Amino acid sequence: MRGVVMHGPGDVSVEERERPQIVVPSDAIIRVPASCICGSDLWPYRGIAEMSWPTPMGHEYVGIVEEVGDAVSTIKPGQFVIGSFFASDNTCEICQAGYQTHCVQRQPGAATGAQSEFVRIPLADGTLVATPGEPDPELIPSLLAASDVLGTGWFAAVAAQAGPGKTVAVVGDGAVGLLGVLAAQQLGAERIIAMSRHEPRQKLAREFGATDIVEERGDEGVARVKELTGGLGAHSVVEAVGTEESMRQAIRSTRPGGHVGYVGVFHDVALPVEELFFSGINLHGGPAPVRRFLPEFIDLIWNRRIDPGKVFDLELPLDQAAPGYDAMDTRQAIKVLLRS
Numbered sequence: 001m002r003g004v005v006m007h008g009p010g011d012v013s014v015e016e017r018e019r020p021q022i023v024v025p026s027d028a029i030i031r032v033p034a035s036c037i038c039g040s041d042l043w044p045y046r047g048i049a050e051m052s053w054p055t056p057m058g059h060e061y062v063g064i065v066e067e068v069g070d071a072v073s074t075i076k077p078g079q080f081v082i083g084s085f086f087a088s089d090n091t092c093e094i095c096q097a098g099y100q101t102h103c104v105q106r107q108p109g110a111a112t113g114a115q116s117e118f119v120r121i122p123l124a125d126g127t128l129v130a131t132p133g134e135p136d137p138e139l140i141p142s143l144l145a146a147s148d149v150l151g152t153g154w155f156a157a158v159a160a161q162a163g164p165g166k167t168v169a170v171v172g173d174g175a176v177g178l179l180g181v182l183a184a185q186q187l188g189a190e191r192i193i194a195m196s197r198h199e200p201r202q203k204l205a206r207e208f209g210a211t212d213i214v215e216e217r218g219d220e221g222v223a224r225v226k227e228l229t230g231g232l233g234a235h236s237v238v239e240a241v242g243t244e245e246s247m248r249q250a251i252r253s254t255r256p257g258g259h260v261g262y263v264g265v266f267h268d269v270a271l272p273v274e275e276l277f278f279s280g281i282n283l284h285g286g287p288a289p290v291r292r293f294l295p296e297f298i299d300l301i302w303n304r305r306i307d308p309g310k311v312f313d314l315e316l317p318l319d320q321a322a323p324g325y326d327a328m329d330t331r332q333a334i335k336v337l338l339r340s
């Protein structure tokens with residue numbers, strides 16, 4: 001089968017890889033008609049995250065179940081399924097509390113290599129959720145977005161306690177930040193401030209429900225959010241970047257008693273603990289338990305109430321993954337969908 005392999009920073013190719021097999025009886029093998037490139041794939045691409053080379057890439061997927069192991073009972077061959085980037089049993093106390101990314105049996109990087117024609121999914125019964133039937137092709141981008149970026153943006157908005165009567169500020173205009181705007185809108189936020197200086201992304205943020213755009217960054221961005229909120233700061237702030245600057249911007253944009261939901265993946269970031277202590281804000285975040293939200297997402301997408309697939313502004317055949325990585329790295333594309 002064909003699959004994307006990274007050989008080092010900036011070096012991505014599509015090559016023949018061994019087709020995955022059932023390894024343990026709780027596994028499923030799925031055929032992947034569409035996968036995508038994640039902002040977090042850019043960390044190793046830019047040489048910021050350490051990795052051993054070569055590495056099969058991808059962790060976002062939808063697909064048709066080809067084969068299941070003997071212990072899989074609810075997921076069946078032929079079903080169209082969505083899963084997330086962590087495998088989870090969905091039965092332990094942590095999963096039942098909605099924190100499947102911290103499942104006692106969790107398997108981080110479970111779907112590694114999803115930018116390919118087939119992928120092995122561990123703990124298939126817990127990890128995968130089937131759609132009500134075969135989706136219309138036009139729904140596939142939105143279902144694929146549910147696998148990671150929608151779930152991550154949604155979790156950030158929930159963690160930030162976005163809801164009726166709240167002003168929500170979103171730091172980051174990548175796919176996760178933009179879908180954080182969509183989530184805040186769906187959760188009933190009164191006002192949504194998107195922080196972005198890129199015109200096409202501002203436009204999409206408005207389509208998703210942003211009421212205000214702040215172009216300034218850093219301390220100037222914070223000042224602008226304060227200006228828009230009577231000097232107090234936002235009730236809820238979504239941090240969807242993962243740099244020290246963005247985290248500080250999120251913390252300083254939040255009013256005392258407010259909440260920051262942070263989902264950007266950090267690399268070598270020092271949190272200003274003293275500043276945090278005196279800020280009186282609540283912090284919650286980490287790797288999003290996307291699995292918690294999948295049944296709700298499938299319902300919203302199936303009934304065409306949300307269209308998170310709009311974040312894909314470039315679609316390429318799997319074989320052209322390399323230009324896709326380049327387009328995301330240079331911010332020419334918000335998010336790239338790969339068809340196999």
Ligand SMILES: [Zn+2]
Nearest residue numbers: 090092095103
């Ligand atoms: Zn669990």
